[in-house]
Amino acid sequence: MDILNAGLFSLAAIVLLGSPGPGIAALIAVGREKGFTGGLKFYSGLQIGLAFAAGISAAGLFSVIQTLPVAMTIMTILATLYLLYLAYSIVTAPVGIEPGSTSKRFAGTALGGFLLGVTNPKSYIAFVSLMASYPIINTNASADVTVKWLVCVIVMVVVDILWLWLGVIIQKAGMTARSERLLNITMGSIIAATAFIALI
Structure with a gap:
C-alpha cells in the first residue's frame, strides 16, 4: 500500500466530496427544518445513495453508461x-419553525435522500475523478478501487453529518424569517444551478 497516495487520495476526497453542492445544501436545509434526529433518515438515505453511486463509478459502470447515449439522456433528464x-x-x-418539524415533504425523507445520492451529477464526476487518481494499491486494481470506495464512504459519512449539524446550528441561531428565506433561496439556487450544469 502506498501510504503517501492514500493520504493524498483522502485529502482529495475530503475536498471534492465535502465541497458545497446539492447534497450539502439539502443536508443543511433538512437539518434546519427537522433538527438533527429528524434529519437522520434523509442523511442515511443520502449516504446509501452516494455509496451506491461510488460503487458504480468504482466498478467502471458509469463509463459504460456514458457510451450509451439513450441511457445517458434518460439519466440526465431524471437527475435534472x-x-x-x-x-x-x-x-x-x-x-x-422549530427544529424537529413533523413535515412529511418527500424531499426530506430517506427515499428522497437516496434518490439525490444516486442522481447527483456532481457526485459521479467526483467519484470518477477520484477512482482514476492516486493509486493506493499498485499491484491489484480490484483492491485499489475497493479501498478507494471505502475511503470515499468514510469521508462522506463524517463530512455529511457535520453539514447536517450545521443546519441545526443555523436554526438554533435564531435567524429572522427574512434571513432564513434568503438562505433557502441561496441553497435552492445552488441545486438549480447544478441541474442546469447537468444538461450542458
Whole structure:
C-alpha cells in the first residue's frame, strides 16, 4: 500500500466530496427544518445513495453508461427533474419553525435522500475523478478501487453529518424569517444551478 497516495487520495476526497453542492445544501436545509434526529433518515438515505453511486463509478459502470447515449439522456433528464424538484422544495420550505418539524415533504425523507445520492451529477464526476487518481494499491486494481470506495464512504459519512449539524446550528441561531428565506433561496439556487450544469 502506498501510504503517501492514500493520504493524498483522502485529502482529495475530503475536498471534492465535502465541497458545497446539492447534497450539502439539502443536508443543511433538512437539518434546519427537522433538527438533527429528524434529519437522520434523509442523511442515511443520502449516504446509501452516494455509496451506491461510488460503487458504480468504482466498478467502471458509469463509463459504460456514458457510451450509451439513450441511457445517458434518460439519466440526465431524471437527475435534472429531481434536482429542480429538490431546489423548489428548499426554496419554498417553511421558515420560522422549530427544529424537529413533523413535515412529511418527500424531499426530506430517506427515499428522497437516496434518490439525490444516486442522481447527483456532481457526485459521479467526483467519484470518477477520484477512482482514476492516486493509486493506493499498485499491484491489484480490484483492491485499489475497493479501498478507494471505502475511503470515499468514510469521508462522506463524517463530512455529511457535520453539514447536517450545521443546519441545526443555523436554526438554533435564531435567524429572522427574512434571513432564513434568503438562505433557502441561496441553497435552492445552488441545486438549480447544478441541474442546469447537468444538461450542458
